Amino acid sequence: MTGDNQKWLDHNTFHHGEFWDILDLVKEKEKKDLKISLCIPTLNEEKTIGKEVLILRSELMERYPLIDEFAVIDSGSNDKTLEVAESYGADTYLASEILPEVGDKRGKGENLWKAIHQLKGDIICYVDADISNIHPRFVYGLVAPLIKQAEVQYVKAFYDRPLNYSSGLRSSGGGRVTEILIRPLFSLFYPELTNIIQPLSGEYAARREVLEMIPFPIGYGVETSHLLDLYEKFGLSAFAQTDLDRRVHRNQTTNALGKMSFGILQTFINRLHSQGKIDRIPDVETFYRRFEVEDGSYNQLVQEVVEEERPPMIEIDSYRERTVSS
Amino acid sequence: MMLETTSKEFDLGNLLQDLPTQIEKLHEARKLVLTDAVLLGEVPSPTFKEEDRIRLTVDRFRENGLEDPEIDEQGNASAVLPGNEGRSSILVMAHADSVFDTTTQHVLNVGPDTITGPGIADNAIGLATVVALPKLLKILGITLKDDLILLANTKSLGRGNLEGARYFLETKQRPISAGICVEGASQGRLSYAGLGTLRGEIRLEVPSNYDWNRFGSSGAVGHLNRIINQLLEIPLPKEPKTKMVLGGLTCGSTYNKIPHRGCLRFEITSEADEVIAELQQKVNDLCEQCSLENGTSVKLEVVATRPNCGIPFSHPLVKATRSIMDEIGITPQVIPSTGDLNVLIEAGYAGVTLGLTHAENIGEENETIQLPPLQAGIAQLVTLLQAIDKGICES
Structure with a gap:
């Protein structure tokens, strides 16, 4: 490991326990006149959303006013996600009703992108909705480095990630897609980014100025593209990461992870090209193919996975107008 | 004597009149309790290994601005909300231990009307209510004359044999006028006597x-x-x-x-x-x-x-509790206690055990509490506290 990498790890890697004094964070936030928004993107999360809203709102808005705004942005759930979130006090929005003039696309990245327009905070913190063991550390651990260090632009979570099996918990290491796909790719093309321990974690916080200047893939590639785009603009020094200890979440099937990897690869290859690391992109398919066996015969299953991207929010007229008027 | 009785009845009548407003205000305020129930309940706390949950409890006592937050030699957490006069104290206690060991996955699921998970009824929600009590009193605009001692007692269940509560009462520093033991379930429970018990292993x-x-x-x-x-x-x-x-x-x-x-x-x-x-x-x-x-x-x-012990059915504390339940529409179920109340009464104090809400699957990993009855359950506790504070429950 080079000296610079070690220096970055020493200075920019935190543990949430370092930020236990939330009152101190609130004071520093107020001193620096920062506003913080929290966004939870959802799609059919009625089982876990109530707890997330209850705990985060109660602890980080009412007990300690660290968060100024708390929104659940939904992709059109057909369960009671929004009803439950509202009953515990969240502001809820349908992604399709934010910036209606740009249309509606389905995907987590779409909700994250539209949150930049909908929410007012100088810092936006994103937390996935499927965390069974939600705790305030999932938010204060991510926004704290942004409050305390002006040079940090983007903070990523990492965990000891046990998966939720019926027989109990077992450690999964760094996540299967991270270890099998992302880490090898980063090692090949962006070795410095391998310092990010869990590049695909769904929890991160960033300053508005950087979020509004990068494009957002609407699907699986959004976390990867954030890292690659911000790394190109600012280098590793703009990043920090926080150990949030244990995160209990749903286990995804290998098939689902294969489809996810297919989407991430599209984003990655696009970035390799746009950042000049490869000359041209060959014609590639957008159909993900896999097999299943039924009664001794092999059937090919084909799913289309197109990683569409939203442009940087700063390029959207209504956003610029909103920014000017505010 | 007659005048005194009439005055107490008048005071109790006034308290009962406030119950509907209290229940309404507690609908929103109960989120404080639910949050603490989840945060405390997700920390494993088997009997004899309650340290982590107790540490979080005492942190909460500090955060809520209570006086003298401390952990004693038996691992009990206690703190004091000073009253205006502070001539005596009211003890409100909940046991902090649970029957689930550390290998159980302590994850609680919050639904619109329920919380499910190991130990939520017995006794995470009871403990959370005790912890949140100072904040709830503030929201309800209630100040007490007496000091309020809050206790999260350890080593209550099974082989614990109520050791935590026993130690606290043997070594406590303040005079106590009465005590209330808070259990998550079931609403309507009214215990004013401790049942003689022997637990053994062959x-x-x-x-x-x-x-x-x-x-x-x-x-x-x-x-x-x-x-x-x-x-x-x-x-x-x-x-x-x-x-x-x-x-x-x-x-x-x-x-x-x-x-x-x-x-x-x-x-x-x-x-x-x-x-x-x-x-x-x-x-x-x-x-x-x-x-x-x-x-x-x-x-x-x-x-x-545990030896048999108790206060009479006609004791003013029991009568006041019954009146409060009656006003809310809760049917009292008289159940002799085999828990913390025994040591409270054994130590010579008047006391009752109350349940906050309805629960299913107690002792199973899918233990579930109902949320809609909770605000009434908390209101009965708060009103009984006020009644004790006003001297209505003295014999």
Whole structure:
């Protein structure tokens, strides 16, 4: 490991326990006149959303006013996600009703992108909705480095990630897609980014100025593209990461992870090209193919996975107008 | 005397009038309790290993601005909300331990009307209500004359034998006018007496040199089965009311190996201490008989005992509690306690145990509490506190 990498790890890697004094964070936030928004993107999360809203709102808005705004942005759930979130006090929005003039696309990245327009905070913190063991550390651990260090632009979570099996918990290491796909790719093309321990974690916080200047893939590639785009603009020094200890979440099937990897690869290859690391992109398919066996015969299953991207929010007229008027 | 009674009735009447408003205000405020219930309930706290949950509890006491937050030698967490006058104190307590060990996945699921997960009813929601009480009183605009002592007591369940609460009451520094034990379930529960109890384990071991050719030879399962049959044949008096529960059996590990040891857990409860002593002697005799007749080692270990104790049904504290429940529309269910209330009354204090809400699957990993009744459950607690504070519950 080079000296610079070690220096970055020493200075920019935190543990949430370092930020236990939330009152101190609130004071520093107020001193620096920062506003913080929290966004939870959802799609059919009625089982876990109530707890997330209850705990985060109660602890980080009412007990300690660290968060100024708390929104659940939904992709059109057909369960009671929004009803439950509202009953515990969240502001809820349908992604399709934010910036209606740009249309509606389905995907987590779409909700994250539209949150930049909908929410007012100088810092936006994103937390996935499927965390069974939600705790305030999932938010204060991510926004704290942004409050305390002006040079940090983007903070990523990492965990000891046990998966939720019926027989109990077992450690999964760094996540299967991270270890099998992302880490090898980063090692090949962006070795410095391998310092990010869990590049695909769904929890991160960033300053508005950087979020509004990068494009957002609407699907699986959004976390990867954030890292690659911000790394190109600012280098590793703009990043920090926080150990949030244990995160209990749903286990995804290998098939689902294969489809996810297919989407991430599209984003990655696009970035390799746009950042000049490869000359041209060959014609590639957008159909993900896999097999299943039924009664001794092999059937090919084909799913289309197109990683569409939203442009940087700063390029959207209504956003610029909103920014000017505010 | 007559005037005093009338004045107390008047004061209680005024408190009862406020109940509907209190219940309404508590609908929103209960989120404080639910948050603490989840945060505390997700920290494993088996009896004798309550340290982590207790640490979080005492942190909460500090965050809520209470005086003297401390953890004593038995691991109990306590703190004081000072009253305007502070001449006496009211104790509100909830046990911090649970029956679930640290290997159980302590994840609670929050639905629109329920919370489900190990230990939420017994007693995460009870503990959370005690912890949140100062904030709830503030929201409701209630200040007390007496000091309010909040206690999260340890070593309550099973082999803990109420040691935490017993130690706290033996060493406490302040005068106590009355106490309330808070349990998650079930709403309507009204305990004002402690039931005489004996909890024991019969441990059986077949020695390595056991004569398998002997008449009646058997493995641990066979011997324990015989003991169980003999226990069930012991006549129990109808008066005073007496009950024996065989609560647990551990023996063997597979299909085809004869086990050499086993353990039977049981509880005897009775309204008469002498009946319990008599039954203990019978169980002891039975163990000795089995040992000698079968060449095995059978030992009775008493793990917990409680004498009968109580305050009368007509005690003003019980009467006030019944009036409050009646006003809310809760039907009281008189249940003698085998828990923390026993040590409170044994120590000479008037006390009751209340339940906050309805619950299902208690003791299972899918233990569930109902949220809609919770605000009424908390309101009964708050109003009873006010009644004690106003001297309405003094005998």
